[in-house]
Amino acid sequence: MITLCGFGVSNYYNKLKLCMLEKGVPFTEKLAYPWERASFSHASPLGRIPFVETAKGGLSETQAILEYLEDEFRDKPLFPAAPFARAKCRELLQHLELNVEWVVRRLYREAFFGGAVSAETKSDVRAKLAAGLEALARLAGFSPHICGADFTAADCAAIFHLDYVRQASLKIYGEDFLAAHLPGASAYLADMAKRPHVQTTMADRAAALAAFQALKIDYAG
Numbered sequence: 001m002i003t004l005c006g007f008g009v010s011n012y013y014n015k016l017k018l019c020m021l022e023k024g025v026p027f028t029e030k031l032a033y034p035w036e037r038a039s040f041s042h043a044s045p046l047g048r049i050p051f052v053e054t055a056k057g058g059l060s061e062t063q064a065i066l067e068y069l070e071d072e073f074r075d076k077p078l079f080p081a082a083p084f085a086r087a088k089c090r091e092l093l094q095h096l097e098l099n100v101e102w103v104v105r106r107l108y109r110e111a112f113f114g115g116a117v118s119a120e121t122k123s124d125v126r127a128k129l130a131a132g133l134e135a136l137a138r139l140a141g142f143s144p145h146i147c148g149a150d151f152t153a154a155d156c157a158a159i160f161h162l163d164y165v166r167q168a169s170l171k172i173y174g175e176d177f178l179a180a181h182l183p184g185a186s187a188y189l190a191d192m193a194k195r196p197h198v199q200t201t202m203a204d205r206a207a208a209l210a211a212f213q214a215l216k217i218d219y220a221g
Helices: 010-024 035-041 062-072 083-112 119-138 153-171 179-183 185-192 196-215
Strands: 004-008 028-032 051-054 057-060
Touching: 004 010, 010 062, 010 153, 010 196, 051 062, 057 062, 057 153, 083 119, 083 153, 119 153, 119 179, 153 185, 153 196, 179 185
Parallel strands: 004 028
Antiparallel strands: 004 051, 051 057
16 A cells, blocks of 8 residues: 655645546555654655655655556556657656746745745746746647646646646736636646546645645745
């Protein structure tokens, strides 16, 4: 049995959770907050969350975990079989996370956790986020899934990353950056929200966010 460790506010945690639900992988969940990193450095060397505990040991970094899940549980693949299509799925994942999610998360402290970010940060993120989303638009298919006809691991990530982009941009700038810079994304998210496992994970995320906000912790995301 796999144990998914972290907390349900994290879009990276929910990316893995949705992946396991969609693949039908048996797993349990264990709450682990970032400031508790000393207690789980054996499984996550830098104390990053999420991570998983398995019968063979701990595993950290979500891309490594995704690859492990795909290799270990092959009955329902979430990466395309053809080598080039598989590489394009990985390319989209990398771009989404490095050039979109890691940009917008600089706003999370103010958007979600009750803190504040500087005007300089907001200005820098605005330009880089727009550029990242416009580049993503050249890769994303939304036909109907982000990589084409089939639901893939890229969808497991995009559903949560893009939703946070929309929420954060609306909160900080009063603008929906998805509508402005990634055509088709809003309709895509509405369509993905009909999937039962997405509904379950989103409901759990809302409960986790409410519980976390009640702690009144200064957290940057």
